[in-house]
Amino acid sequence: MVKICCIGAGYVGGPTMAVIALKCPDIEVAVVDISVPRISAWNSDTLPIYEPGLDDVVKQRRGKNLFFSTDVEKHVMEADIVFVSVNTPTKTQGLGAGKAADLTYWESAARMIADVSKSDKIVVEKSTVPVKTAEAIEKILTHNSKGINFQILSNPEFLAEGTAIQDLFNPDRVLIGGRETPAGEKAIQELKKVYARWVPEEQIICSNLWSAELSKLAANAFLAQRISSVNAMSALCEATGADVTQVSHAVGKDTRIGPKFLNASVGFGGSCFQKDILNLVYICECNGLPEVANYWKQVIKINDYQKSRFVNRVVSSMFNTVSGKKIAILGFAFKKDTGDTRETPAIDVCKGLLGDKARLSIYDPQVNEEQIQRDLAMKKFDWDHPIHLQPLSPTAVKQVSVVWDAYAATKDAHGICILTEWDEFKSLDYKKIYDQMQKPAFVFDGRNVVDAEKLRQIGFIVYSIGKPLDDWLKDMPAIA
Ligand code: UDX
Ligand code: ADP
DSSP: OOEEEEEOOSTTHHHHHHHHHHHOTTSEEEEEOSOHHHHHHHTSSSOSSOOTTHHHHHHHHBTTTEEEESOHHHHHHHOSEEEEOOOOOBOOSSTTTTTSBOOHHHHHHHHHHHHHOOSOEEEEEOSOOOTTHHHHHHHHHHHTOTTOOEEEEEOOOOOOTTSHHHHHHSOSOEEEEEOSSHHHHHHHHHHHHHHTTTSOGGGEEEEEHHHHHHHHHHHHHHHHHHHHHHHHHHHHHHHHTOOHHHHHHHHHTSTTTOSTTOOOOSOOOSSSHHHHHHHHHHHHHHTTOHHHHHHHHHHHHHHHHHHHHHHHHHHHHTTTOOTTOEEEEEOOSSSTTOOOOTTOHHHHHHHHHHHTTOEEEEEOTTOOHHHHHHHHHSOTTGGGSOGGGSOOOOOOOTTEEEOSOHHHHHTTOSEEEEOSOOGGGTSSOHHHHHHTSOSSOEEEESSOOSOHHHHHHHTOEEEETTSOOOHHHHTSOOOO
16 A cells, blocks of 8 residues: 655645545555644644635545644655655745745755655655755755665645635646656656546646746746736726726736736735745845846735735825724635635734724634734744744734624724625625714725625725725825
8 A cells, every 4th residue: 555644734735635535545644743733633623724625525534544643753654655745934044034945844854754764755845945945855865865765756736725625626737846867757657646546647747856846936926926917907096097807807808818816905915925936036036137036026015015005095094093993804814715824914904004003803704813913923934933833922912802703893993904805794784884883984995895886875985906996085195
């Protein structure tokens, strides 16, 4: 029986391995992690991550051919294929600080693999990493190999959170990079056989190691660039009276451009986009390509601009001050259908409003108070370390309360900011909400989920990203 072990039971490792176990009942899959609470949660009824459809897949295979364990060394030793899906934070100190990936966790995983292995193994890079990481890992493994043969593959994951299970069931493509040697080719074929159980062969792309690594960074950079492009347009739409939804629709009808990923928003978030672009920027700089580096940097700059523009809209609309005012924050996760808050635009928007002394009442259907408080107190880039290495529960931000209901969040509020596009925010009873708010009552829709006209009829002053401005906002400055 082929044995697979995955180091790192996070948003990538957990769902990916659960689907491999479901599709390959004859393969034994062990997901291991150094975090005891995380593994306990994977073994309980409340999984550590919220992902539609995941519970069902885990329940079907757990205890049969899917195991979650903290016994990292034992499972690595027994495995034929070892996936590595550990944290790769952005460095905060030293060479490349603020840009380069910190490969500490990857390196320690590689050294451990070399240490405990007694048989040949295929080691698969699954975390997003800078180009040429595989080469570095290969060096660590071969220099410590004690005669064991390690083949390194890069098999980047393209799943998006909230749709992870569907993305894994029907991926647009699976990418496997490896060495262009007979042993490398053989390893690629071994991994290909696993995916070929459910992915059509023509969708499994094989390439060299560096192409695979760079393709992942490039794909995320292109996606993020689309959002920054439409968000840049949203500012121009507000200035000129055009409607960004109509512009996106018209632009997306061009089959060369396509309709997906053109929703203007308060900004993109998530664990990948910013980190991957920073990585790309760093690689370009290291390779003497400052023009290319600056081109990609601009994608992040527009994203930051969009978040501060939003905060400025809120503050300037409310008589240039939110000091002491209650602002309801609806949605904190970086997108709907996930409880993940990594790099969520809500963090910067909330910090911006707190900087202007607002009182915040936050509601998100999937994010709890501890997480929100931790996020608001955390330093940039600290989020991407294993939980036991993150700063202990910081002192709670006093001006923030977290509630479990949109009506409680909005009671007596002066304004509402919608920061995640949860479906339930579309069908709230906005008349009821209006009646219990301070007047004038404001809605700032950072995801274009509400029907602005209907809300205006109720009496709200409404700001929607990239839409023609309410008369109230027309003469107010919102330049970031
Ligand atoms: C992304 C990539 O899509 C995925 O392929 C990769 O493996 C990991 O990074 P993820 O971060 O989970 O996935 O979510 P995604 O759906 O890409 O959304 C990222 C951010 O962009 C979210 O904050 C989302 O709200 C925002 N977004 C997305 C927009 O603002 N507008 C859009 O049109 C689409
Ligand atoms: P991703 O979104 O890429 O899946 P996560 O941060 O959710 O990333 O998961 C990474 C996981 O890797 C964490 O649960 C962390 O505890 C685990 N991890 C980090 N280093 C090691 C290691 N050396 N051995 C085992 N697990 C590790």
